Amino acid sequence: MCSIKALALAACVALACAPGAAQPIAPEVFGALPDIQEAQISPNGRHLAMLENKAEGAAVVIYDLDDPSQRPVGVRAGSVKARDLIWADDERLLLLASVTDTFNTSGGKETWEFWRWVSISRTRKTARIILESRGGYIIQAAGELLAIPPQTPGRALFHASRGANGAGLVEVDLDSGSERFIEKNRDSTFDWVVDRAGRAVARLDYGANEVSVSAREPDGGWRVVKKYVSEPLKPSQLSLGDLIDDGQTIAASVLAGDTRAVAPFDLQSGAVGETIFQHGAYDLDGFGYDARRARTTDLRYTDDFVRVIPFDSRERAFQEGLEKAIPNAAPVIVSRSDDGRRVVIRAIYPNKPADFLLYSAETGKISRIAPSYRALDGRALVRRVKYDYGASDGTRVSGYLTIPADKEKKSLPLIVLPHGGPEARDNLAFDWWAGFYAARGYLVYQPNFRGSSGYGYAHRKAGFGEWGRKMQSDITEGVMNLIADGAADPERICIVGASYGGYAALAGATLTPELYACAVSVAGVSDLPAMLGWSKERAGKGVEDFWESRMGASRFKDTDELNAVSPAKQADKVRAPILLIHGKDDTVVPVSQSRKMRDALKRAKKPVEYLELAGEDHWLSRAPSRIEMLRASIDFIDRHIGAGAP
Template structure:
């Protein structure tokens, strides 16, 4: 598990400062953030901070006033999150890549949960030693206070004779007693919901092969199916409780783009929340579990909406205290009077703060990135341009600080997903590239989320096609404005962005002078086969998701070859760098191996950097910095910024 430590936690905050040289040290951007998370205890008296020294993580526990209470050195463990369970327990959520003996399929990323007792300083792995069960968790534990004691309700894997099922376990954190709650073992359960009294009240069911979802609720003393629907892109899942703290909340959707936030109370008993709420995330009361409101990105503004006018007024006052900065809610106390926020400043970068609504003051908890000075932050501005077919594309342009925005070298940095999006605020990768003297373009190409269903749908069947030319249309617009030198443009990206980099070299030639792909797909048929393998040979929602954007009928569709860069290596006329984590479970390492082999066979220039022990998310400080250092050196060599 994790190593306890009582030495000076302050040592973890000694990260490299900006270099005295003209260009800041890349480590400022590439190392792990100094603070990765901050969570306040239910009574608002204590804080749990996930901190790093740039490479290794630790959990620091302290009072609100700053007195150190203890800590856990996670070292290279991928500590993902922490959850308070009462005042004396903290649940640490970590993940690791593993290939489990006896289970079919490739290596997967598994979550584990460890209870740290602040009183005894002991750690206990949840679900340890359970008969016919794994010691991994499938989601964050649901913490409920039962008779004044914290109880964790945990979704885990329990094995029946022929298969494993998602089963709910009840773990008493006081003594570690664990009990499996059997409410009918089903192989299609994908999530559970437990009410404030500690009673399981709902299950989300999903048939991956049929793409069929259902909601099962406890009505009286029995369980009944209260709704079901086709959901080919994945389960609708459960989103907590509704406005009364009792109804079950589901975010419904369909292929027509209709998104409905629905509160279920029983068979035929439901209410839809107004569509004009337009929420992308939800907020629940930490005490009653009732839905309070939510948040969304409207244009370039992060907007919070509360149903209760008094709560809305309170939040507005919190945001106003940091006027001009982007403020997001991270954690709050049980009574919601102590609030941890992340404040993203365009000139100072992101930092955590604690707002005391009773004392009407705010205290800084620390900067997210150590050594980040105002001189190391380049300005970012929103942009809009027209694609070749007239569709309006938005995005963000980071300009190198101190340089005249004329005839600049450019790096196109497309996001992953592809149904993700870039957002305003500090981005370590684009800032690192801008610090070297490059302008950086982050386009929200067609298919990106957050711009309405029609915009997402415009990306269907456009993988490697219009989704790709949306990027180069942005280059042409910047060239037309005189901001960018058309002869000095490279493309760099990760995941789908990595694919876009390879497609820029094979499907959209003549635009870029170099390309860097980090964990990018190259052989789409092979990638889809690996997705099917991970789903034990069955058609999965993930596979249907990819196929919809690729515009293919199935794995054997010959059209996949026409948009697979590994099959088009002979077209490459620019140098390519491939970077890939050996433990990637999302886009397998063999995707970059296939691309490298194809390029070498075609006699094309390629550099291949392997990140040993790294996953898809660049979770390790050393390999994340290695990725950035290698990528920057490559683009500086082939597209000098000066």
């Protein structure tokens, strides 16, 4: 299982010519969307579908593995943002996509991200949107794919809202788009568990801080088998996944100490069994799910890479074999044929983009399908390493450095790149944004400050109420440690980030202005009270309550406290020039947050540059926007901390 060779696929061999050593890496190299975003094997193992990003947009391209002489079949995704791809059966694929749209409401114009499933026919080369809005109701969500029952080819089962008809389990004909309800939600229903035949075997309802789990009875009725407390703004003691193997056991996530454990949940008795897995240092990320089998396949957690532990013993042995066969990588199975004889693997590396690989039981070998980024294939431009330190109060703060491949970690200009979320985390896998800056000669630091997820509930909870305070001091102290270690030049430091990371960049420039020579905020929050008010208007009181619990203050009762850590309210403290970048169609952090910061800096007569990305969302989903962001930010950074900076 250690031979890696290229498959004879025309789309897999085109490599961009490497520029001369004297030329700086262009933003287009790192800012482009991956050439291969996803690769999926058909149930019978014959066809390989790849989600490819091309200059004219995304396309699903299908290759015949048994007869490479056959011309690939391509179906364009058009202007939508392609997110995921899965085979429904040997004839049909399902593409998950989104689009940003603006429409008129009673309160004025609103912009939302709309998600949809698209059914693609391999032989007819057609695409059809399913589960569209209907009856005058605007439906934002695509619906959750739960099962693709083998006894009803061409149909799939979703948990979806259907406007005036309510929500529930909806069976969809993937060719015609016709629908029929299998089960209707109660007013309190938020989730279902189904078996491979598409039959509902469990229903989850929420009410009065309590979740009720009901099991299907032989006569078709429902019986409550378990109730457990689930309070808003607090971690749930129990969280259920889907069926594991026998049709009676559900994978459960249990809060046991500081990290979540995995245990079986018996659907008949409601009993939680003995712990299957728990990591003492790292929290559970979640479960893998196979809709064709309607089965929870594995559990996942992240140490420095995503780790996968299958429930099935044979699949677990295979995963362990992959980890030995593919050195210096974290292999993740993304697709397998129904008989398991062909398996598609994403190999994740620290210093280069991921590869897609194919295992064949016939040969017993692993072959390379394609690199995810062709222009970066075979180019050693950066290296990523761990960087942990102990904060002044004893908190252990994990993080990562990306270093130019041709430089030592010594007195380098530093870019601090805190992640968004803030309940998220960075890991050691290749990062296109950090990689670009490092390839241009900068040391890049990504800290997992308190409040980050993945390190247990105590680490996450330690960030509650600490926006601009201990969450920010973790970043500051990490920078000071890099200076003390001799890795960073104290006169050449810039802080850059997106979303919460954009807030952290602005907080760095306003709350510790002496530390940074420049700051770049991409879609960052600048005015906390205004952000809370927008969240309530947008999504209701519950969302505002969530963010108040994270920020640690009420916009009405604690306005002064929030203003003290709102960069737009502290603009007079800024010393360094600031670049603000924001997508005009951002539906997570409104563009008004960057406009407020721009105006506040101008009033305070502080140096500010502003770039608004037309038609772009919160996630920089389109390649032209990513490239424009990288080009504008590196030009700004070079001017202020680059080799020619004053």
